[in-house]
Amino acid sequence: MKKRIAIFASGSGSNAQKIMEHFKYSHDAEVSLILTNNPEAYVLQRADNFEVPSHVFDRHEFYNTDNIVELLNRMQIDLIVLAGFLWLVPENLLKSFPNKIINIHPALLPAYGGKGMYGDRVHKAVLENKEEESGITIHYVNERFDEGEIIYQARFKIEKDDNLEMVKFKGQQLEHQYFPKVIENLLKRVEGHKITD
Secondary structure (H helix, E strand, O other): OOEEEEEEEEOOOOOHHHHHOOOOOOOOOOEEEEEOOOOOOOHHHHHHHOOOOOOOOHHHHHHOOHHHHHHHHHHHOOOOOOOOHHHOHHHHHHHHHOOOOOEEOOOOOOOOOOOOOOOOOHHHHHHOOOOOEEEEEEOOOOOOOOOOEEEEEEEEEEEOOOOHHHHHHHHHOOOHHHHHHHHHHHOOOOOOOEEEE
């Protein structure tokens, strides 16, 4: 039976697109559901293009009900992937899917993480501090922003004349290259509802 992936995204969904592309013809796994807190998010169009069902939710449904947990359980989701999703994951979701929720962050954690550190804000901070390198971090999700156990990191060099767009581009290249592969490797270790080492 194919492993089933649910992706949470808040915006354009370029990582969601790469993950859907990666698993489109896979015999082992599929993207079964796209969820977003933004009814205007372009990720919904991407989901339609791949004929993947989607669900839009608001803050009340996410934090004050068990609807999302029930939906994910009903769809027998094996792995939850946060791909540009900006809300903190509530306790009921963390408890229902222990060690089965992962996130991608556009910097080398633990630096440049935490509340409010996402997207361009991260890259601007990296540039302002004149860092010589940056990268991406894929990590498990816990009850605090960007503090879960690190699964994988990839790095790139920041050249002297790199601007915000260039740093962002280099980071996205790594995200698109590695995120689907890391997900695939994790799914190979999923048994029932637990990822084994």
